[in-house]
Amino acid sequence: MAPKLVKTITVATCIAVGIGHIANTSALELGSLLKAIKPVSEKREIKIGRGIAANLLGAAAPVDDRELQIYVNRIGKWIALQTEKPHLPWHFAILDTESVNAFAMPGGYVFITRGLLLLMRDESELAGVLAHEISHVIKRHALKTMRKGEWAKLGGQALTSSSGQDFQQVLNVGTELFSRGLDKKDEFMADYLGATLAARAGYDPYGLLAVLQTLASVNPTDDAVALMFKTHPSPEERMDRLTDFLDDKLGKYAEQAVNAERFARIMQGHMKRQQPSG
Amino acid sequence: MNLCGHNTNMNANRLLLLAGLLLSVTTLVQAAQSGIMRDTADLRAAPYRDAKLISRVPKQTKVGIIRRRGGWLKVEVGDHGQGWVRLNQVRVGSNPEQKKSSFLGLSMLWRSMTTGRSSSTGLVATTGIRGISAEDLKGAKPDPAALASLDAFTTSGSDASHHAANGGLVPQKIKYSEHKYKKKKKKKKKKKKKKKKG
Numbered sequence: 001m002a003p004k005l006v007k008t009i010t011v012a013t014c015i016a017v018g019i020g021h022i023a024n025t026s027a028l029e030l031g032s033l034l035k036a037i038k039p040v041s042e043k044r045e046i047k048i049g050r051g052i053a054a055n056l057l058g059a060a061a062p063v064d065d066r067e068l069q070i071y072v073n074r075i076g077k078w079i080a081l082q083t084e085k086p087h088l089p090w091h092f093a094i095l096d097t098e099s100v101n102a103f104a105m106p107g108g109y110v111f112i113t114r115g116l117l118l119l120m121r122d123e124s125e126l127a128g129v130l131a132h133e134i135s136h137v138i139k140r141h142a143l144k145t146m147r148k149g150e151w152a153k154l155g156g157q158a159l160t161s162s163s164g165q166d167f168q169q170v171l172n173v174g175t176e177l178f179s180r181g182l183d184k185k186d187e188f189m190a191d192y193l194g195a196t197l198a199a200r201a202g203y204d205p206y207g208l209l210a211v212l213q214t215l216a217s218v219n220p221t222d223d224a225v226a227l228m229f230k231t232h233p234s235p236e237e238r239m240d241r242l243t244d245f246l247d248d249k250l251g252k253y254a255e256q257a258v259n260a261e262r263f264a265r266i267m268q269g270h271m272k273r274q275q276p277s278g
Numbered sequence: 279m280n281l282c283g284h285n286t287n288m289n290a291n292r293l294l295l296l297a298g299l300l301l302s303v304t305t306l307v308q309a310a311q312s313g314i315m316r317d318t319a320d321l322r323a324a325p326y327r328d329a330k331l332i333s334r335v336p337k338q339t340k341v342g343i344i345r346r347r348g349g350w351l352k353v354e355v356g357d358h359g360q361g362w363v364r365l366n367q368v369r370v371g372s373n374p375e376q377k378k379s380s381f382l383g384l385s386m387l388w389r390s391m392t393t394g395r396s397s398s399t400g401l402v403a404t405t406g407i408r409g410i411s412a413e414d415l416k417g418a419k420p421d422p423a424a425l426a427s428l429d430a431f432t433t434s435g436s437d438a439s440h441h442a443a444n445g446g447l448v449p450q451k452i453k454y455s456e457h458k459y460k461k462k463k464k465k466k467k468k469k470k471k472k473k474k475k476g
Contacts, residue, residue, distance in 0.1 A: 054425040058418035059410050062428060069431035077438035082449060086435065091428045099409030109428075115409070118385035121311075121346075123445065171420075179412035192457050202447030206348045209365055217313075217370035219378040224409055239366045245457045246349060253452075254348025259445050267384060275391060 038160045040143055042107075046089060048143075048159070049107030051171040053091070056103060056111060056178070060095040063114055068094055068270045075123065076110060076130045082200040083138050092130065100218065101228040102129050103178055104136035106143055115224055117267075119214045123259035127201060128208025132194030139193070141186040146173055148183075181231030188233065191242045192249075199253040206246055206254055212239040311343040311383060313353065313368040321361035325350035332361040340372060 040048070062069065069092075076092035088108035100115040110133040112126075120126050136142065147156040151173060158166035158173075181187075191208060199205040216235035218225050232238070246254075318337045323330040325347045335341070335355055341363075342354035350362045370382050433441075442449075 050425065051420070053428075054420035054422050055418050056410075056415070057421040057424035059414040061421070061424055066431065069428075070433065073431045073433045074438050074441040077433050077435065078442045078447070081435055081438060089432075091432055093428050093431065095410075097409050099411075101410060113410070114388075115385070118388050119382055121383060175415055175418065178410075179415050188459075193454060196452055196454055200450050200452050202442065202449055204348060206346070206365065209349060210346055213365050213368070214370055214382060216366075217378065217382065223411075227409075227411055230412075241457075241459045243349060243364070243366050244459055249455050249457065250452070251348070253450065256448075256450075257446050258346075259447075262445055271384075271388065271391065 040140075040159050042088075044160065045140070045143065046107030047167075048170055048174060049105040049109050051167070052105045052142075052174040053109040053111075055171060055175040056105070057095075060097040060099070060113070063094045063096045063270075065094075065270055065273055067273075068266060071266050072112070072126070072130070075127055076134070079127060079131050079134055079197050079201045080108070082197055083134060085138055088137070098224050099227065100215070100225045102133050104133035104142065106137065106140065106174070108137055110134060110137065116211075119218075120211060120263070121214075121260065122207065122210075123263040124198065124203040124205075124207030124257065125211045126207075126263065127198045127203045128194060128205070129211055131197040131201070132190045132208060134197060135190040135193035136182070136186070139186070139189070141182050141190070142174060142177055144186070145177060145182050146170070151177075178231070179227065184233045188238065188241055191238055192245050195242065195246055195250060199250050199256065202256055204254055204256045204258050205250045207258065209239060209242050209246060212242060311370060312372040313341045313343050313351075313370050314372065314374075315339045315341060315363070316367050316369050319363050319367040321353075321355060321358055321363055323361060325352070325362045329362065333358045335363065341368060343368070343370070 072094055073090075073092045077090055080086055080088070080090045085108075090108040090110070092110050093112075094117055095111050095113045097113045098115040099113050100119065101113050102116055103111045105111075110130060112129060112133075116129065117126070120129075143159065145151060146159060158169045161167070191212075195205040195208050198207060212235045215225070215228075216239055220229050315335050315337055319335055321332040321335050323332055335358060339355060344352040344354060344360065346352075346365065347362075349365045351365050351368055352360065352362055353368065354360050369378075371378060
């Protein structure tokens with residue numbers, strides 16, 4: 001009788017909480033779990049993203065080229081329109097640094113470094129990278145990581161707290177996340193989702209694979225790629241998995257647009273404008 | 279580091295850069311790309327798995343990259359002639375594995391262009407470059423003005439759609455799909471089957 005009662009209560013608790021896997025958790029742990037799973041509102045997510053973006057821009061400024069920045073925003077927004085969250089305040093930018101990297105912030109801020117842009121060969125490659133970052137935003141991968149493990153102590157509960165001090169903590173943790181990286185599984189997932197979004201947007205989804213091929217060709221000991229290599233699975237492993245996914249799921253979209261000419265025209269204009277005078 | 283070699287490269291790059299800016303970056307980027315076979319691989323007559331096999335290209339063979347089509351690269355391989363190999367079988371660049379370059383395509387040109395701005399020696403330093411490191415991120419102070427400046431570049435859905443249409447992009451309805459990577463398992467199974475047959 002007693003075990004049955006316990007079972008009934010546990011089941012009821014699980015139903016009430018809405019998650020099945022915490023059946024053996026003590027009341028105290030349950031309390032903190034409940035706090036931790038309080039959802040972050042979209043308004044809050046955007047505010048957090050803006051704060052982290054401001055921090056990142058303190059490390060590298062946006063490239064001073066309006067035409068290039070608008071081009072990237074047009075492509076990024078077009079891809080974002082193919083997602084379930086077209087309404088987010090999407091902002092895209094190229095950062096003025098030789099580092100090879102790309103960053104996604106909660107709420108719709110996506111940055112690509114010029115170092116990475118200069119390694120690309122056509123618009124489908126740019127679209128692939130933007131779509132990978134957009135996927136991190138859509139799936140809230142950064143917020144998810146901030147809730148997990150040791151991050152939970154630092155930022156998990158502060159995520160939804162109304163105190164200003166807690167908010168600052170969230171921004172610090174969120175910015176530091178770029179030095180630590182997301183869950184590897186989420187990186188693979190963003191490759192698959194990103195390729196899918198690029199195909200939805202009318203691009204050859206193999207563009208992202210072509211970028212990974214280039215990254216796998218870069219000298220991993222170079223300072224320019226150090227942070228990206230540290231925070232992501234190896235480009236070779238990503239390439240093998242993505243090849244498998246693309247051949248299996250998106251092969252028939254391989255003939256879609258790559259827009260090499262439009263990309264080259266924009267890059268040519270950019271390089272002309274940035275060329276040292278004299 | 280071979281300084282003379284680098285200087286020669288720099289001069290060549292500068293000429294290429296000028297030519298590139300005058301002509302077309304597309305031609306330049308694609309002409310500048312060479313590659314090395316990552317593994318021994320099949321060279322096929324067309325970009326399909328069941329296309330006619332031209333030959334087997336050994337690992338470490340140097341190839342000229344002509345163009346990409348989906349997951350395939352059209353390459354020029356010395357005596358083997360032209361054909362198609364899988365994209366992931368080729369490493370970009372012509373240096374041996376230990377001396378892989380980080381400056382490929384436009385990046386190489388950009389490097390020669392901007393090095394010219396700050397240095398008269400034309401030397402390429404591969405360390406200590408300006409970039410975002412973990413320390414930079416830790417010490418970064420928020421730049422709200424830079425953040426606000428990004429608002430000027432955002433675009434409306436209709437503008438983005440117009441730009442997409444101009445680029446010949448046709449949206450597709452495709453469902454997200456889960457993917458379980460099991461390439462290694464497949465290989466093992468195949469081996470087992472072969473053993474049984476043998």
